[in-house]
Amino acid sequence: MRGRGPALLSNALEAASPHPPCRGGRQMSRKMGKNASGAGRLLAASVLLVALCGVPAARAAEQETAGGGRTGGGDAEPAEQGKREAAASPELFSTATTALGIDVFRALAGKGRGNLAISPFSIEAALGMTRLGARGRTAEEMDAVLHIEEEAAFHTSAAAAWERLEAVAKGPLELAAANRIFVEERLHLRPEFVERTATLYHAPVERTPFGRDPEGSRMRINTWVEKQTQSHIRDLLPPRSIDPMTRLVLVDALYFSGRWASRFERSRTRPAPFQAYGERRVKVPMMRQEGTFKYAEVEGAQVLEMPYQGGALSMVIVLPREPTGLPALERALSAETLDRWLSALSPRRVRVSLPRFTLRPKRSIPLGSTLKTLGMPTAFTPEADFTGMIEAAGDRGGLFIDAAFHQVFVEVREEGTRAAAATAVVIRTRGGGGHRQLKPVVFRADRPFLFLIRDTKSQLLLFLGRVTHPRA
Known part of the structure; x- marks a missing residue:
């Protein structure tokens, strides 16, 4: 769309697959100002995916309600909690995002001398969604790495950050973001996790046949990422990164297009x-x-x-x-x-x-070792606890992070800049003036x-x- 009415967040855009997404989270796709063409626009897109693999859940599917975007039933308390958390300042989230971004950048910068770019916002947002489902020592270590001092306040601030970007999108810029949770079609999510990701991060749920068709699911997610990033991030999830034990993929995407206030001739x-x-x-x-x-x-x-x-x-x-x-x-x-x-x-x-x-990646950067070194090793072991996301199958639900990938594109020209970024975190089962x-x-x-x-x-x-x- 074009014109003066658009907002930033397009979190429920139509997925590449013909299967409809589960309801949950707002649907917004707005672009501000005039579309700039070619090198004359500033385009930034950033995606973070978190994929979880685990043992199949006992229930075949969640129930969905037309009004609340809920999965699996339950009362209204999680939704009310999310609404209370959503009214705050973006300062805490912004401070945490800067700290994590610099930590990740310095760790990667020390591994070589070539060009390098990351998206701190996207990494913090997607890992923030993942943190909603972490418990115990896994949660404590993630808090340290994500620079979270108090979890509820952090998520409240994250919601405010998204609202801030909506406000920015009402200016002479093109700005859009999207969150989505791709879920194994047989997995049962906790209702409070679905409600909080929908309310705080505007992330709807989409059923995905990881067990029946892992390669098709990988291509489906990569196609969705490519669409959100205007085709600048391709093959984010490399071959064999998704298998029949994959259970969730959490995705965050950011797109930005604009011009310099004072352009170069x-x-x-x-x-x-x-x-x-x-x-x-x-x-x-x-x-x-x-x-x-x-x-x-x-x-x-x-x-x-x-x-x-x-x-x-x-x-x-x-x-x-x-x-x-x-x-x-x-x-x-x-x-x-x-x-x-x-x-x-x-x-x-x-x-x-x-x-x-122009910074154009040849392949995704592995991030797993960096995140472990920064202080969240438990999430990468069979001792990880993500029972806040799913009904546990075993002591801790059988989930842990197996690998993480990141990819960025940046192009700066006389009229503006184009950029795109994407990250994937794959979580597997320990059983498999x-x-x-x-x-x-x-x-x-x-x-x-x-x-x-x-x-x-x-x-x-x-x-x-x-x-x-x-x-x-």
Whole structure:
């Protein structure tokens, strides 16, 4: 749709399969402002999937009610709890998202020197849905990794974050998100889990034949992800990642399209040298413009913030002073450091040179070892407890995380940016203002740098990455 009436969250979009989704969660698919075409729009999509495998449940199917999106019956108490949780501020969720995003980014950055990008928002949102079903030590470790101090307040704040993104979508941007829970057709979910994921994360349930057709189910989910991310994330779930013991796949997707508030003139783009990691200088298309932007000089780096139309979202670029200074910046990166950098920003006349760049993944990144190292190893063992999601079959329901995958696409052009991200976590069974005018400062991004895309009001961190070679 086009026009002035759309909202951000399209959590109940039509799935690729002809099978209808179970009712639960709001259905929203709204796009704000004019659709930008080609490289002239900013598109960001982020998906997080959590797949759970386990022993078949005794009940063949949940009951669905037309009014409440419930599965398996039950009284109205879970729905009322979800409604109470849904009215809050996004601050807690935003703070936790930034902390987790930086933890994951630093862990991955230390494994190589190539280009890298993640979506902290999507990872936190999908793992947040998963946390609703965790219990015992599994829940405690997830709380530590997700930076959750008090669970109810965290989920309340998550709901507020989604509402904030809805508000952002009412500006001159295209913004959409979708959550969905793909469920084995014979599995019985706990009614309170269904209600809270629907109310807090707007995630409907869709029956999926994991047991009868695991490969078809994998392709079905990948097709859904591809649709939500405008075909930029393909084959998120690799071959053999889904088998007959898969029981749930929780999916979060984010799409963003917009233009720079001050766009680069294509006629001013010229080839220029860029000092790539471990290489001689390479020629890249360097975009140029001069204007007033928020800018700061911090220890060892320059920081530049470039807003998108409407000012609700922006890209922040952290450029090291030295061509080889990116590793030191990454070591210094923390939630506190990022807050200091952003707090130091103030309007300044800046002469900007920024390369066109594209980060296009060849395959998904395995995340399992990173999450275990960050502090949630129990979730990856037969001792994991996800009985808050399903009626337990055994002491803890027989579920544990087997693998996790992540994939991101980012493209920056004169008019804007396109980006997409996706993550899959597969869980298996253990049985199977005014300022003085100064001379413009020079911000020339001709060496590796960090970048992030954030909500300027809630500080919600949507994307975080680095560019070490614009043409890699």
